[in-house]
Amino acid sequence: xxxxxxxxxxxxxxxxxxxxxHFKYSNDAEVALVLSNNADAYVLQRADNxxxxxxxxxRHDFYQTDEIVxxxxxxxIDLVVLAGFLWLIPDNLxxxxxxxxxxxxxxxxxxxxxxGMYGDRVHKAVLEAGDDEHGITIHFVNENFDEGxxxxxxxxxxxxxxxxxxxxxxxxxxxxxxxxxIIENLLKKYN
Ligand code: GRF
Numbered sequence: 727x728x729x730x731x732x733x734x735x736x737x738x739x740x741x742x743x744x745x746x747x748h749f750k751y752s753n754d755a756e757v758a759l760v761l762s763n764n765a766d767a768y769v770l771q772r773a774d775n776x777x778x779x780x781x782x783x784x785r786h787d788f789y790q791t792d793e794i795v796x797x798x799x800x801x802x803i804d805l806v807v808l809a810g811f812l813w814l815i816p817d818n819l820x821x822x823x824x825x826x827x828x829x830x831x832x833x834x835x836x837x838x839x840x841x842g843m844y845g846d847r848v849h850k851a852v853l854e855a856g857d858d859e860h861g862i863t864i865h866f867v868n869e870n871f872d873e874g875x876x877x878x879x880x881x882x883x884x885x886x887x888x889x890x891x892x893x894x895x896x897x898x899x900x901x902x903x904x905x906x907x908i909i910e911n912l913l914k915k916y917n
């Protein structure tokens with residue numbers, strides 16, 4: 727049976743797009759569900775385009791009920807992939823999917839991670855710190871923001887002329903290239 731992936735995203739979902747493209751014709755795995763806390767998130771349109779079902783939930787559903795855990799269990803999800811999802815993962819979900827929830831972060835963790843460090847803020851912090859390298863991190867998710875065990879990092883040199891837009895672009899290219907492959911490799915390790 728194909729392994730089943732659920733993607734959580736709060737916004738545009740360009741990473742989700744790459745993952746859905748990657749697994750569209752795979753015999754080994756499929757994106758079975760896209761979930762969002764934001765009914766206006768563009769990722770929902772992207773899921774529709776792939777004819778992948780989606781589910782929108784609110785804070786109450788997520789933190790005060792088992793609705794999401796039950797849904798993921800009912801759909802026999804093997805791996806939960808966060809792709810631009812901004813809420814902390816509650817305990818019931820962590821316990822239901824031990825070592826089966828991963829995230830991508832647009833910096834070389836532990837640099838520039840933690841609460842409030844997302845989007846342009848991350849790249850701005852890199853420029854302000856004068857870092858000479860930057861990159862992306864794919865990691866397991868735990869009860870804290872951006873702190874689980876690192877699975878993979880990809881890095882690039884920061885040039886003195888680099889703007890925030892350039893850093894963002896370089897990072898996105900790496901995310902789109904690596905996230906689907908890392909997911910594929912992880913799934914191969916599951917029986
Ligand atoms: C990515 O930069 C990812 O690292 C971070 O959120 C961003 C999501 O972008 N977690 P997109 O919605 O996939 O375009």
